Amino acid sequence: MIARGPLDVLIELLTRLPGIGRRTARRLVFHLLAADPAYCATLGQAIATLREQVRPCSVCGNVTEGDICAICTDPGRADLQLCVVTSTADLLAIENAGGYRGRYHVLGGLLAPLDGVGPESLRIGELLRRLVGGSVEEVILATPPSVEGEATAVYLAELLRSKVARITRIATGVPHGGELELFDGVTLSRALEGRRAIEP
16 A cells, blocks of 8 residues: 555545535645745644634534624624524625624534434524523524425424414525526526515
8 A cells, every 4th residue: 555645645635625626625735835834834723723612602503712602692683583594604694694683593404314314413402492482583594495405494494383473484586687597497486486575
C-alpha cells in the first residue's frame, strides 16, 4: 500500500465538504501552501476548536458559543411567532433576508424514513415543549419544497394543530425575475395556490 502524503490527505478531506470537488480542493490546498504561515496556523486552530466552542442553543437549536443564542435572548423579538427551519443555514438565510422578527426552532433535519430519519431523530419533542403555555400564536413551517420538506411540514402541521392557533407554511413558487416557461408543473401549481390579492 502506498503511503499518502499530506497534500493528498488534505485534498481528500476537503472533498468531503459540501460543494467542494477535487479540483477546488486542490486549488485550496495550493493556495494554503502559498499563504502566510501565520494564517494557516490560525485557520487550523479555528477548525480544531470549532466543535469545542460552538454548540447548539439549548432553546432553539441555533449555533452559539454560550448556552443560549443571541436571537433567543433578544428582547426585541416577537414571542408570538415561531419559525421552524431545517438547519442553522436556513435560519441564517431568513435572518439575512430581513423582515422576520419572531423566534426560531431548528429541527436538525427532515423526515426521511428510507434513510432511517424518523420523528425521534429530529428536535420535535423540544418544539412541542416550547408550545406549552400558549404564548406562541403562530408556527411558521419553513421547510424546503422537497419531498422530505413537504412530508415534514405535513407531519408537523397535524401534530401541532391542537397546540397552536395558527399554522402557516412559507410560500413557494416562481422566483423574482423567473420566466414561467422554464418552471416545472409543481412550481407553477404552488405559485397559483399561493397567489394573493393586489392591494389598490
